[in-house]
Amino acid sequence: MKVVVTGGTGMIGRKLIDSLLAMPELIDRDGNMAEVTAITAFDVVAPNPPLPDDPRLTIVTGEISDAEAVEALIDDDTDTVFHLAAVVSAQAEEDFDLGMRVNLDGTRITLERCRALGHVPRVVYASSVAAFGGNMPDVINDTVTPNPQTTYGVTKVIGEYLIDDYSRKGFIDGRALRLPTIVVRPGRPNKAASTWASSILREPLAGHSAICPVKEESKMWMLSPRRVVESFRHAQVLDAVAWGPHRVVNLPGVTGSVTESLQALSRAGGNSARARVTFEHDPFIQEIVDGWANTFETARGLEMGFKSDTGLDEIVNVFLEDDLPGQHVYYD
Amino acid sequence: MKVVVTGGTGMIGRKLIDSLLAMPELIDRDGNMAEVTAITAFDVVAPNPPLPDDPRLTIVTGEISDAEAVEALIDDDTDTVFHLAAVVSAQAEEDFDLGMRVNLDGTRITLERCRALGHVPRVVYASSVAAFGGNMPDVINDTVTPNPQTTYGVTKVIGEYLIDDYSRKGFIDGRALRLPTIVVRPGRPNKAASTWASSILREPLAGHSAICPVKEESKMWMLSPRRVVESFRHAQVLDAVAWGPHRVVNLPGVTGSVTESLQALSRAGGNSARARVTFEHDPFIQEIVDGWANTFETARGLEMGFKSDTGLDEIVNVFLEDDLPGQHVYYD
Incomplete structure (x- = not known):
């Protein structure tokens, strides 16, 4: 095939x-x-x-x-x-x-x-x-x-x-x-308005500094790369009957604030990792991020068997397991 | 211009x-x-x-x-x-x-x-x-x-x-x-699954017979041609601010059942007009019509100043005034 x-x-x-x-x-x-x-x-x-x-x-x-x-x-x-x-x-x-x-x-x-x-x-x-x-x-x-x-x-x-x-x-x-927004996205920061959501986890865990341009209470709707790939595979193997006449689904994900991301960072990387994140407010980025949907009820997706990460700790853990080893080459 | x-x-x-x-x-x-x-x-x-x-x-x-x-x-x-x-x-x-x-x-x-x-x-x-x-x-x-x-x-x-x-x-x-479905549509019956909604008013009022393929309780969401034209004009003259960022509106209309249409027909054309409509059930047409939305709450449209006909009597009256005179040529 x-x-x-x-x-x-x-x-x-x-x-x-x-x-x-x-x-x-x-x-x-x-x-x-x-x-x-x-x-x-x-x-x-x-x-x-x-x-x-x-x-x-x-x-x-x-x-x-x-x-x-x-x-x-x-x-x-x-x-x-x-x-x-x-x-x-x-x-x-x-x-x-x-x-x-x-x-x-x-x-x-x-x-x-x-x-x-x-x-x-x-x-x-x-x-x-x-x-x-x-x-x-x-x-x-x-x-x-x-x-x-x-x-x-x-x-x-x-x-x-x-x-x-x-x-x-x-x-x-x-x-x-x-x-959802894919977090932690491996690689370098890019020009996306969401890039900080990965940066504030990825860079500190690799031993580098990161800047957060939005307020601590700002929230994102997130899913790890691993779960996204699983979702694509699951979408392929599901029977057409499970989709019904409407072939679209909001994927389950995790709502997390900056504060919660940084708490997960501390748990995974300690205070030294957390200390690598500083805040520099950017009103332009803040406005874009505030305009995004960040809280979902994905009953259809869950019923169809799509799975999200269990929370920010898992999102961090997926990065540590799947991407940090390769990520280090960017900095070494 | x-x-x-x-x-x-x-x-x-x-x-x-x-x-x-x-x-x-x-x-x-x-x-x-x-x-x-x-x-x-x-x-x-x-x-x-x-x-x-x-x-x-x-x-x-x-x-x-x-x-x-x-x-x-x-x-x-x-x-x-x-x-x-x-x-x-x-x-x-x-x-x-x-x-x-x-x-x-x-x-x-x-x-x-x-x-x-x-x-x-x-x-x-x-x-x-x-x-x-x-x-x-x-x-x-x-x-x-x-x-x-x-x-x-x-x-x-x-x-x-x-x-x-x-x-x-x-x-x-x-x-x-x-x-909405335009009723009474002037001219001849066509192949649309909704054609009967006009036929059961238009033909009897012009002195001809009509067949209704759906049950008496079947409902349609309707607007007269006159109100549709008014709606297009109104849409053009409204200020962009009235539309806001979403440039789409469900037009107000009239929900009417076959029974209600036939009552309006009797009021406008008498028992002789009503007697020109007979029922021949068509399950295929019935299924299509049953799948259509027929009851709307059009708060946005009404707030923006769009107007529907006041009811089936007005829909019939618009036909009598605007289209029946020309319509007669089809039959004369």
Whole structure:
């Protein structure tokens, strides 16, 4: 069985591929658990650092909005597509046309190609809690209407409606996951407004200093990379009946404040780690973060068997186990 | 000031154009009430019967998914676009590609063209209560999440999200109306599953027989053509502040059962009109109609000043005044 991972060189794509190489079983087109014998990682850039050298893994570089590239990528052997390719929030906000081309056109091209196969491949789609914004209730439950405040969020919600309709029509067997903010994100700080949520744990645990730009009471809705990868796998193996007619789910996650993150940091890394975090208030970042949904009731996701980390201690622990060893190379 | 009406030869488009010719005032690009001096009606087919012979009115025939045609259509003189062009529900369901091309690509092309003008035109978009379906609460209020069960409904909801984002970005000043079923629709019965809702009033009032395929207790969410046209005009003249960040509204309407429709028919046309309606149950139509939302709480729409008919008697009366005289020609 062949699996295609678009956005395969991104952080989640890489971890998903690692997971599939280690545990190469998913549901095939006939509904049976079967061995993944071929994985194609598709992305706009070549992987750096390289992906594992494995005969089952092929790297293809191209644009998701290039219909010919996608036609070559997703062939009749393909049973499942994990569609993670997307321009991220800040970039889609800065470059509207790029965001629409990659996130909307790219998704349509991917779905059209899947439909053309005729054997109804499973498509697991990375959506986002960026679906929510603006005026929101204090707690986001499964009935709250998406009201994205970014072009990124809008393209993600549009993708969800397409996943629903393509599934209803029997063109694909689609599943869409609204992902929380991924914490601890390995690697370097980036320009995301959420980057501090990882930094205030990652840098101190690696022996370096970090700056928190938001107030101690600021909250985030979080999930560890490990649980996100498990969620993608779980989304793939769940029977279509478990999804019902609406192929979208808010993933369970953990609400944590800065204070709670720092307490978990102290427990894992001691006072010396905690002392590496200083506060420098940034009103611009604060305003963005205050506009995000941070408290969810994910009854549907839990009922479907999706699992979050048990709390901030586990989120920290996942980082210590999965990513800190590799992370140290950035600083050594 | 120039106004473009896409779908200008359809039932609503025609009535909107008639209204604009009779009362040629709308808000211009500077926010002032100004005279509409030019109206372009764009549609895939030439109007039949012809539109009024008026020097202010130009007819252009073309495909809304043809970017070059739309570029020529919406020019720098254009202050407002009423975007009504769409493949209707049954057709979009039958021909997925056509529905996506006209309803989704056509809307994107229209919005891109409006954005390119640079002067932020007002765009009033015809959405639909086909946004709702599947598992629904008994009463649809302004917080209920769209869950369309047709490709038509999906493309309409996607259009709403685009209208929101293009407005948020300042590319357009957009407004989207979710329209109830239009009753009494003039003309002949068509293949819509809702056609009986007009037929059981229209045909008897014109002296002809009609068949009702659904049970007496079946309900519809309705609005007369006159109120729909008023709603489009009202949507255009409302200040952007009245819309707020979310540019979509469920229009007020009237919930009426078959029984109530027939009582209004008796009051307007007497027992002889009522006697022209017979029942022939059609389980297929019944199931479709049962899946539609029929009871709404439209607090937002009412607060914004949108008005429905006062009840079924007014819906009948609008038909008697506006459409029955012309309607008679079909039968004479």
